[in-house]
Amino acid sequence: MSGSAVATLDRLGRARRERLRAECAELAELSDVEFGVRLLADTPTHENRAPELLRRWASVATEFGAGLVGEGRDRAPRVVERAGGVEQLLLAKYVSRPVPTVELFTDTLALGEELVDLLGWRESYADGALRAAALAHEEAHLLLHGDVALRRALRERLGHTALRLGRFRITAHVAGADELVAHGYAAASRGLGRSPLLLTAALASAVRALAQD
Amino acid sequence: MGIVILLLMLAGVGLMLTRKLPTAFALVLLGVAIAAVVGAPLTGENSILETVLQEGSIAQAATMIAVLIGSWMGKLMAETGIASTLVRKIVEFGGDRPTVVALGVLVVSALIGTVTGSAPAAMMAGIIGIPAMVAVGVPKTTAAGTILMGIAAGMPFELPIWQFFSTTLDLPVETVRGFMLMLFPFAVVFAVLFVLVETRRKGVEHAWSLAAPAGDRSRKRAKQLGDAPWYALLAPLVPLVLALGFELPIIPSMLAGVLYALVTTTRPRDMNKRLLRTLYGAFDIAAPPIALFVAIGILLSAVTLPGAVEALNPLVTAISPGHPVVFVVVFALLTPLCLYRGPLNVFGLGAGIAGVLISAGIYPAVAVLGLTASYNQVFGVADPTSTQTVWAAQYSGVSPQQVMVRTLPYVWCVALGGLIVTAATQL
Numbered sequence: 139m140s141g142s143a144v145a146t147l148d149r150l151g152r153a154r155r156e157r158l159r160a161e162c163a164e165l166a167e168l169s170d171v172e173f174g175v176r177l178l179a180d181t182p183t184h185e186n187r188a189p190e191l192l193r194r195w196a197s198v199a200t201e202f203g204a205g206l207v208g209e210g211r212d213r214a215p216r217v218v219e220r221a222g223g224v225e226q227l228l229l230a231k232y233v234s235r236p237v238p239t240v241e242l243f244t245d246t247l248a249l250g251e252e253l254v255d256l257l258g259w260r261e262s263y264a265d266g267a268l269r270a271a272a273l274a275h276e277e278a279h280l281l282l283h284g285d286v287a288l289r290r291a292l293r294e295r296l297g298h299t300a301l302r303l304g305r306f307r308i309t310a311h312v313a314g315a316d317e318l319v320a321h322g323y324a325a326a327s328r329g330l331g332r333s334p335l336l337l338t339a340a341l342a343s344a345v346r347a348l349a350q351d
Numbered sequence: 352m353g354i355v356i357l358l359l360m361l362a363g364v365g366l367m368l369t370r371k372l373p374t375a376f377a378l379v380l381l382g383v384a385i386a387a388v389v390g391a392p393l394t395g396e397n398s399i400l401e402t403v404l405q406e407g408s409i410a411q412a413a414t415m416i417a418v419l420i421g422s423w424m425g426k427l428m429a430e431t432g433i434a435s436t437l438v439r440k441i442v443e444f445g446g447d448r449p450t451v452v453a454l455g456v457l458v459v460s461a462l463i464g465t466v467t468g469s470a471p472a473a474m475m476a477g478i479i480g481i482p483a484m485v486a487v488g489v490p491k492t493t494a495a496g497t498i499l500m501g502i503a504a505g506m507p508f509e510l511p512i513w514q515f516f517s518t519t520l521d522l523p524v525e526t527v528r529g530f531m532l533m534l535f536p537f538a539v540v541f542a543v544l545f546v547l548v549e550t551r552r553k554g555v556e557h558a559w560s561l562a563a564p565a566g567d568r569s570r571k572r573a574k575q576l577g578d579a580p581w582y583a584l585l586a587p588l589v590p591l592v593l594a595l596g597f598e599l600p601i602i603p604s605m606l607a608g609v610l611y612a613l614v615t616t617t618r619p620r621d622m623n624k625r626l627l628r629t630l631y632g633a634f635d636i637a638a639p640p641i642a643l644f645v646a647i648g649i650l651l652s653a654v655t656l657p658g659a660v661e662a663l664n665p666l667v668t669a670i671s672p673g674h675p676v677v678f679v680v681v682f683a684l685l686t687p688l689c690l691y692r693g694p695l696n697v698f699g700l701g702a703g704i705a706g707v708l709i710s711a712g713i714y715p716a717v718a719v720l721g722l723t724a725s726y727n728q729v730f731g732v733a734d735p736t737s738t739q740t741v742w743a744a745q746y747s748g749v750s751p752q753q754v755m756v757r758t759l760p761y762v763w764c765v766a767l768g769g770l771i772v773t774a775a776t777q778l
């Protein structure tokens with residue numbers, strides 16, 4: 139797919155569009171926590187973990203994120219809008235250097251809005267909610283990034299142990315949990331009806347459909 | 352005549368650079384061509400068939416076996432979960448501090464690298480290490496560079512490389528070990544600096560991505576592995592302790608490592624099967640370097656033929672700097688010539704040039720060791736055509752050139768350090 143071509147679902151043939159609808163309907167059947175489980179399972183270091191454990195971590199991390207709503211939002215990061223997100227499969231990005239910046243990929247966001255309309259998912263994702271969610275998601279990264287105590291609190295809640303010697307215990311980092319915290323925060327603070335990860339998965343299907351077309 | 356040999360070498364570099372011929376084939380052709388132009392007879396003493404092809408092809412036999420056993424142990428560490436457990440532990444301990452995770456992966460890469468050599472180590476440490484670093488926010492180029500710098504930090508203790516230099520430069524292993532101990536601090540300091548400076552300079556990065564994380568497919572296979580017990584994680588240290596601490600020969604030290612990795616992870620009834628399977632699998636991994644070592648042996652035998660030495664001697668003497676300061680400056684400036692399969696690449700034409708420098712009596716063999724080992728530190732990390740660099744870059748989703756640009760300043764400093772040590776102690 140070339141960067142200049144506008145990624146729009148109008149380009150899809152009728153049959154392919156119907157198939158995309160069916161794929162996404164299937165995704166919508168899954169529970170929100172299942173998407174969290176999938177994200178963790180795809181994160182390195184969790185290859186051998188039991189699905190039940192991942193499920194517990196996914197709900198704990200998501201709730202932790204939801205609980206952060208209202209925590210100091212005084213340091214708003216710089217926001218930069220970019221194109222070329224569909225090509226790189228990116229929706230948003232947070233970079234801490236040189237200054238904390240949130241990059242929003244406008245083409246991916248536009249495709250997301252179009253997709254929500256196509257699928258009739260407005261009830262879960264209001265107009266403009268995806269952009270707001272993307273900002274909130276990266277805001278959560280900023281929150282976590284700048285707060286050691288918050289990160290420790292998250293580890294305590296997840297309750298994974300890296301090392302135990304008698305009463306002495308070191309809590310372990312759970313890779314990918316920060317991602318779920320950010321999604322939980324975004325969903326709660328922007329009042330999304332479903333997890334941002336459902337829309338992410340649907341967007342991935344849409345991009346695949348456009349690439350095949 | 353010397354000029355003709357140099358032109359032949361230039362043509363060889365051209366063939367390798369333009370990918371007309373794989374490096375190993377080009378080196379063999381070059382060896383035979385050089386032997387022919389200096390008038391070596393077809394058979395008999397110092398001949399093309401007997402000296403260059405027959406004796407040359409097995410000259411690096413000890414290196415080849417060391418490489419094979421290293422790959423064997425690598426296969427074993429991958430199959431038994433030793434490598435993946437090491438990386439997982441690091442993420443668990445350091446996870447919300449990206450710099451700590453990167454430093455941990457650096458150490459693991461160094462450890463694995465000492466045993467298996469560069470390319471297998473990059474894959475073993477990187478398959479989990481790279482996506483794990485990216486997951487905790489380390490930017491992609493930094494993640495790829497960390498794996499490579501880690502391997503380079505362990506390179507002075509890479510046992511197959513000791514064997515290679517010992518055979519190639521005809522030096523006792525103790526001498527090689529002695530120089531490597533002096534090179535090691537430079538390699539470590541700049542590897543750690545790379546992580547500290549680059550993570551600080553580039554910060555962290557989190558992407559809301561539509562893609563499944565990198566390397567998804569290769570990790571599916573790791574799914575069947577359990578955790579290796581903590582004492583099994585010491586496996587990569589075993590050969591090192593034996594060869595460095597107890598000064599045992601290289602091949603038995605490495606075999607001991609294979610056995611240690613086996614008995615700490617495998618039930619007795621599965622041992623035979625696993626040992627044989629991983630050994631056979633190791634031949635696949637070791638095939639490219641072994642082919643290269645056959646070719647290097649052939650090229651070395653050709654450039655050290657009496658006729659070749661006689662022809663090259665005046666030329667090399669004229670252009671080789673004698674003064675220690677000039678030596679450091681000139682060879683430091685020439686460092687990029689070891690990149691892109693250039694003429695100073697030690698695992699290519701550079702081995703031939705090293706042979707010429709020694710047989711022409713221009714520098715003591717230890718000084719040539721210093722020169723080539725210093726270049727090896729650069730080539731092993733920053734060469735965008737070397738297997739480990741290409742793999743680490745592509746797996747991280749960046750280009751090998753980006754990795755080269757990011758790492759070259761650091762490894763250039765390592766080489767400079769090695770050259771200064773060489774000039775100060777050997778010239």
Ligand SMILES: [Zn+2]
Nearest residue numbers: 320557558559
């Ligand atoms: Zn994120």
